[in-house]
Amino acid sequence: MGDGKQGEDHVLRLSRVDTKILPPDGGPRYNRLIFCKSPYLLQHAENPVDWHPWTEEAFARALSEDKPVFLSIGYSTCHWCHVMERESFEEKDVAAVINRDFIPIKVDREERPDLDNTYMTVCQMMTGSGGWPLTLLLAPDKKPFFAATYLPPRSRQGAIGLVELLERVTQLWRSDRVRLLQTGEEASRALIRLDNQAGGEKAPDEAPLGKALRQYSEGFDERFAGFGPPPKFPTLHNVSLLLRLWRRSGEKRALEMALQTLHAIRRGGIFDQLGGGLHRYAVDRHWLIPHFEKMLYDQALAVPAFLEAFQASGDVALARAAREVLDYLLRELAHPEGGFYCGEDADSEGAEGTFYLWTPAEVEEVLGKEAGGLFCRGYGICEAGHLEGKSIPHRAGEIKDLAEKEGIEPGALEAALAEGRRALFEARQNRVRPHRDDKILTGWNGLAIAALARGGAVLGDPEAVEAAARTADFLLARMRSESGRLLRRYRLGEAAIPAFLEDYAFLLHGLLELYQAGFVPRRLEQALSLAGEMDELFSDDRGGYFDTGRDAETALVRGRSSQDGALPSGASLACLSLLRLGRLCGDSGLEKKGERLLGSLLPQVVRHPAAYSQTLIALDYALGPKSEVVVVAAPGGEPPDHLLQVLRGRFLPHTEVLLYRPGDRCLEALSPLVRGKEPSDGRAAAFLCREQSCQKPVTDARGLESLLDEISA
Structure with a gap:
């Protein structure tokens, strides 16, 4: 497979000969992907397949040559993507069939989640399942008429092979194209119907929360923990929701399922017992045998789940688990200038694990x-x-x-x-x-900022908070276009691709966590600015949000991803972040935007709430009871650690915290909650506020504990 650095070194001395790129020294041939920055695309730059990246040039060529498009979507650390490459894309006879009859396009799903979401939806509609590598055949107008996942090179055990499939499609393209195009039209109409389904709103109530708890309980593995049959994914925002369901309902069953799942993951082979961090998923019921790739977002979602469970239960083993995940993240995935790489492969030395x-x-x-x-x-x-x-x-x-x-x-x-x-x-x-995918994605880094900030605050680790701050500064400085538009991907000095809703929403979430870890008012300013950009780019003007900005290229539809899978949806985390930012800044307009977005999501949620865990976290937050704690520093401005430690030791999912140093005009302008609050008799004080009314301040840890007991009851 091609090496990213090797590809960079060759760029200046390559020449284009027809559709292949030949180095003058007679070395390996390269296709167009050699000019890309994506490690996944560079892995395929030496394939004999005449790959194009996703460009209008490729589709124009398909139209002019009257050929369908062969679209392959995957990612750099995907085991089965590597298998299909070895079996098919590196084989000259298979490549010859693809090159002769199709225009082949390769897409990195991590760079282009919009394309992946659109065509994965098609695959699920056509086949009932999905996964990677994702294989599609398109007409030159981008409409899909065939979809599958991994395909062997030749037919075997009743499964059609890639070569036989392509030869059959080529015959139909020449003799019965109307039938193929009809399939594409039907799939496209179905996509448009899905895209237009958003409409109307549902008032928030507790019913979906209760239904979700019942669904989790019915699907819980009583012996080995987790939910459903193998493969078992961590999906730890499910655990975060269960903790909130326990807090709201008092149902110990919810807490028990959350804790048992976290302990099973920590003990299992899915957790790297030597180096920390989580593997992608377990292929068995016991959490023993993992699919060995490690993804940044799994680490970032694991940390708050372990920490919240520690706060809820007092079990220090869970705090240690969070520490181990953070150690892995900082040791193996950190970019020296700030930011974190995407993850590590499952394979090394030619084999998985x-x-x-x-x-x-x-x-x-x-x-x-x-x-x-x-x-x-x-x-x-x-x-x-x-x-x-x-x-x-x-x-x-x-x-x-x-x-x-x-x-x-x-x-x-x-x-x-x-x-x-x-x-x-x-x-x-x-x-x-294993190979490391060293590109930096804005959205995933937003989750990493949140994990580091929360971890640093709860575990008392200022270096983790500093790493979160450094990453936020890197993204906001380096991941922008000349016009200031946020971008999706950074690698080898280049930032590119207009950011998607998930990038804005996840970074907004990270900035809010970073504010509550370090209490730097500038982070609230940045969050407000980002929220305004997000609304301008993605709002559908009916309360909902599209995945793709109004200024960006789209494939067939702009898309609306609402289910919370391995990653939360952009819409669900945008909803929670707007509600939180509105509370912190006393901005009822922002809260109303969050409430409208929540209302637009709820009609889908009520059908199968367990599939919308992050949206239900936003619903739980919206239902309250809501509270804010304003901690006022004593003269001199030093953080009142004795009060902050109490707050950080508690599981308080509905409570926001502000730290006010008297005379801080910046924070006073951002949040009316802090105005008029002073130290008590020269001592740092904490004000508990509920429903726009604040109680008398307390100055010692015991007094604050008593106040928090009231809102936790």
Whole structure:
């Protein structure tokens, strides 16, 4: 596969010869993708397939040559994308069929979520399922008439192969094109109907929350935790919702499902026991065997879920899990100038999971026979293994049970296992690492800002808050066009692609979390500006939001993604952020925008609420009871840590916090809540405000605890 840096080095010395690009030294041939910045597209730059990136030039060529388009959508760390590349796109005979009869286009779904969402919806409508690589055939007008996911190169076991499919479609294109185009017209009309479904509003009430709790309860895996059959995805915004359902209803079942799921994930092979961080998903019911890729957004969504569960339960193991995820994020995915890379591949050395797997002999070589044997028993590493004779480290049982069996004090056992993890982690660093997708995406980085800010605040880690601030500054300075328009992707010094709704919404969410971690008023100013841009670009003028800006290219439709899958939808997080920003700034107009957006989403939510967890988090927030705490610093302006620690130790999903240093004209202009509030007898004070009315201030931790007990009851 092509290497991104190698591709950059060749750009200046390549020449175009017909549709292929030939280096003068007789080295490997390159196609048009060599001029792209996407690591995924660069991986395919040496394919014999005559790939185009998604451009109008490609569709113009399809029209002029009277050929259909072969569209392939995937991403850099996708295992099955690599498989299809090896089997088909690197094979000259398969490439010859594609090049002869089609105009091939390759798309990075992470750069272009709009295209991915549009054509994935088509695939799901046509086949009932979806996934990556996503394979479509389009007419030159971009209308799809065939959709599938992974296809083998040749037919096998009753499944049609890529070559046979393309040859059959070529025959139909020449002899019965009307039938193919009819399919495309029907699919396009269905997309337009979906796009226009948004309309009307539903008043918020608690009914969808209760229905969601019942659905989660019915789908809960009582033995191994999590929801539904394998494959099991973390989808930890579901856990965040369950914590809110517990807080609202008092149903212990909701809290138990949340905690059991988090502990099962932390103990399982889906969690990297040596280096921290979550893998993409588990293929089995036990959370043991993961699909090994690691995505930035999974890490970013895991941190607040673990931290909120820690606040709700007091279980410090959950706070440690959040710390381990943050450590991985900062160690392996951080860009030196600010920002975070997309993730790491599942494959290394030509196979999936090689970097993460161990045999007992490999463990003992590092730790010695006695310590190695103990570690293997503690982490389930056995001779039989789990994948091709090798084992995935996972917690094989409770510490107290293992300690009793081994005749060791639990504390001594924990220390021994921790030392084993450290030594094996260092040894693992000498292995060939999986490929890292080093592009920076604005939306995913917005989630990372939120995770770092929340983690830094709750765990008392100013370096994490600083990393969040550095990332926000990087995005706001480097991820903009000359006109100031926010952009989607940054790599190798280039920012490009107009940002989508999820980029604006996720960054807005990150800025709000960053404000509440460091209480720098400038972050509220930035959030207000971003919210205004978001409304201008994406509003449909009926209360809803499109995924694509009014100034950007669209494929067939502008799209409206409302379901919360592995990632929350842009609309759901935009809704919550508008409600929060309106509260923090006392701006009823912003709150009304959030309420209208929520109302536009609810008609879809009521049918299957468990599929809309982030929207239900916004609904729970909108229903309240709402409160704000204004913490006023004492003369001198030092943060009153004794009061902030109380607030950060509590699970307060409906409470916003402002820190006011008397005389701060900037914050006074941004938020009327702080005006007129002063220290109490020269001491820092906390004012609890509910329904535009503030109680008498308290100055000590115990007094604040008592006030918070009232709103938590």
